[in-house]
Amino acid sequence: MSDDVIHSGSASALVLDIRGLQVATQSSPAKPILKGIDFAIAPGETLCLVGESGSGKSVTSLAVMGLLPKGSLKATGGRIELEGDSLLEVSSTRLRDLRASRMAMIFQEPMTALNPLMRVGEQIEEVLIMHQKGLSSAQRRERVLEMLDQVQLPDIERVFDSWPHQLSGGQRQRIMIAMALILEPKLLIADEPTTALDVTTQKQILKLIKALQERHGTSVLFITHDMGVVADIADRVCVMRHGEVVETQPIEELLRRPRTDYTRQLLTAVPSLRPRAARAVTDREIVLEAIELEKRYGERSAWARWTGKATSQTLAASDIDFALTRGRTLGIVGESGSGKSTVARCVMRMIEPTGGGVRVMGKDIASLGRAALKPHRKRIQMIFQDPFRSLNPRLKIATSLVEGPVNYGTSREEALAKAAELLALVGLPKDALDRYPHQFSGGQRQRIAIARALAMEPDVLVADEAVSALDVSVQAQVLELLDDLQRRLGIAVLFITHDLRVAAQICDEVMVMQKGVVVEYGPAERVLGSPEHSYTRSLMLAAPGRHWDFSEFRPLDRVFEETSTATSTAIIYQ
Numbered sequence: 001m002s003d004d005v006i007h008s009g010s011a012s013a014l015v016l017d018i019r020g021l022q023v024a025t026q027s028s029p030a031k032p033i034l035k036g037i038d039f040a041i042a043p044g045e046t047l048c049l050v051g052e053s054g055s056g057k058s059v060t061s062l063a064v065m066g067l068l069p070k071g072s073l074k075a076t077g078g079r080i081e082l083e084g085d086s087l088l089e090v091s092s093t094r095l096r097d098l099r100a101s102r103m104a105m106i107f108q109e110p111m112t113a114l115n116p117l118m119r120v121g122e123q124i125e126e127v128l129i130m131h132q133k134g135l136s137s138a139q140r141r142e143r144v145l146e147m148l149d150q151v152q153l154p155d156i157e158r159v160f161d162s163w164p165h166q167l168s169g170g171q172r173q174r175i176m177i178a179m180a181l182i183l184e185p186k187l188l189i190a191d192e193p194t195t196a197l198d199v200t201t202q203k204q205i206l207k208l209i210k211a212l213q214e215r216h217g218t219s220v221l222f223i224t225h226d227m228g229v230v231a232d233i234a235d236r237v238c239v240m241r242h243g244e245v246v247e248t249q250p251i252e253e254l255l256r257r258p259r260t261d262y263t264r265q266l267l268t269a270v271p272s273l274r275p276r277a278a279r280a281v282t283d284r285e286i287v288l289e290a291i292e293l294e295k296r297y298g299e300r301s302a303w304a305r306w307t308g309k310a311t312s313q314t315l316a317a318s319d320i321d322f323a324l325t326r327g328r329t330l331g332i333v334g335e336s337g338s339g340k341s342t343v344a345r346c347v348m349r350m351i352e353p354t355g356g357g358v359r360v361m362g363k364d365i366a367s368l369g370r371a372a373l374k375p376h377r378k379r380i381q382m383i384f385q386d387p388f389r390s391l392n393p394r395l396k397i398a399t400s401l402v403e404g405p406v407n408y409g410t411s412r413e414e415a416l417a418k419a420a421e422l423l424a425l426v427g428l429p430k431d432a433l434d435r436y437p438h439q440f441s442g443g444q445r446q447r448i449a450i451a452r453a454l455a456m457e458p459d460v461l462v463a464d465e466a467v468s469a470l471d472v473s474v475q476a477q478v479l480e481l482l483d484d485l486q487r488r489l490g491i492a493v494l495f496i497t498h499d500l501r502v503a504a505q506i507c508d509e510v511m512v513m514q515k516g517v518v519v520e521y522g523p524a525e526r527v528l529g530s531p532e533h534s535y536t537r538s539l540m541l542a543a544p545g546r547h548w549d550f551s552e553f554r555p556l557d558r559v560f561e562e563t564s565t566a567t568s569t570a571i572i573y574q
């Protein structure tokens with residue numbers, strides 16, 4: 001038995017045993033994707049599969065589930081055994097029976113995994129209809145409600161009858177967990193299940209998976225690029241790179257004594273929770289300012305639509321005040337639904353504020369009409385979370401980069417020359433101009449999105465979760481790029497994030513939002529180093545891996561902890 005199996009007992013006692021697994025493309029010539037990987041999972045164990053995008057983590061999970069895309073990828077060698085069943089050799093009927101009953105999967109984005117045309121209760125019930133045919137309708141409903149209660153959803157009767165779009169991201173992820181565990185499978189595969197969630201929701205989901213794992217004795221294959229999450233939940237860690245396993249160790253050993261340079265690189269790329277010192281700037285010019293900014297949404301009944309009156313209103317953001325000076329970064333942090341992105345979109349005039357003002361270079365743009373607003377739009381540009389969706393897949397990069405400047409009167413020749421300079425500035429070759437978005441990695445696409453924003457020569461960049469979908473090493477590169485560009489060009493950055501580690505490393509000031517209002521605002525050193533508000537403290541306490549200094553390969557001597565008094569907190573990172 002290989003050294004990654006640290007438990008006593010024979011290989012037959014393992015829940016999952018993968019030996020020499022090879023997967024290749026079905027193109028001609030075939031391209032190897034997985035190159036003979038080996039690992040195993042014991043009963044009740046959590047194995048984290050980590051590595052950069054393209055390392056083969058998700059392909060491995062799809063191979064185990066028998067969900068490799070037909071006509072695209074194919075297992076060409078090795079074995080996958082689930083409690084003695086050889087998954088590469090069983091019939092399609094047997095494999096279908098094993099899914100849900102013996103193994104199940106939680107996908108990264110529940111909104112795309114759930115059927116938008118079915119109520120969530122019906123979708124969970126469908127699993128019982130397929131695999132437990134003897135249950136009556138009443139028994140199925142009772143079992144689903146019991147499972148909804150186990151995943152700690154409120155008002156389970158209402159949730160049962162809800163559509164996916166009526167639930168929050170965290171609630172949808174709980175639905176996916178309920179669906180995966182309702183038949184009590186021996187193996188749960190979780191593919192980046194918390195990547196898009198804020199820290200408090202992420203902590204709740206991880207705690208829930210752990211509790212259900214202990215209740216049902218389930219083994220977990222957890223795929224993630226978040227080393228903080230790995231530090232909190234893993235028993236062992238399997239590190240992958242370019243389709244190969246480079247290292248497998250118990251979590252404590254891996255964090256203290258990584259064997260390979262690649263693993264050390266992944267760990268040192270994790271941003272520290274210790275806030276950086278604010279950047280010293282000589283230019284105190286205010287380039288972006290919000291004055292009592294407000295956004296409310298009215299909900300109308302059928303009768304209200306006839307009368308033109310709103311029956312109720314939802315407060316998305318209220319009394320937002322901040323001032324951002326040239327060359328500095330202001331971070332807005334908070335849970336999903338706190339109002340972070342609402343503020344960003346109001347500032348950009350992507351949505352209309354219902355009150356207050358937004359000044360860009362001293363000019364209030366909050367109430368300007370479309371024609372009057374146009375000259376000011378180029379001064380403030382946005383970098384979105386998903387560059388693949390924000391870049392037109394049918395346009396070459398050159399066209400995407402020159403479109404904005406050309407619309408503002410720059411000649412195409414001059415815009416193309418500038419585009420080539422910008423690509424060099426963000427670390428991409430000139431020949432990238434003649435390629436399409438799908439021909440680049442996620443990190444490269446985000447660099448292109450940054451170049452597109454810079455093409456307008458803005459005074460302010462608004463980055464809305466601009467690195468949340470990137471793995472840690474690419475994230476570190478993009479953050480370093482933004483910092484370098486800021487130093488060179490003197491651009492101010494409004495940085496929206498739910499990742500407190502990222503905020504600590506890139507922000508000079510931090511504004512904490514909860515339920516549409518600002519609860520704390522000030523220098524990052526103070527807000528993240530010694531938060532005064534209980535909500536900010538709760539965010540810090542929820543940060544994954546907060547007990548570890550990843551760059552030093554050791555636990556932190558002292559970490560943020562709540563004290564016994566109501567007026568103080570002991571938060572010291574050393």
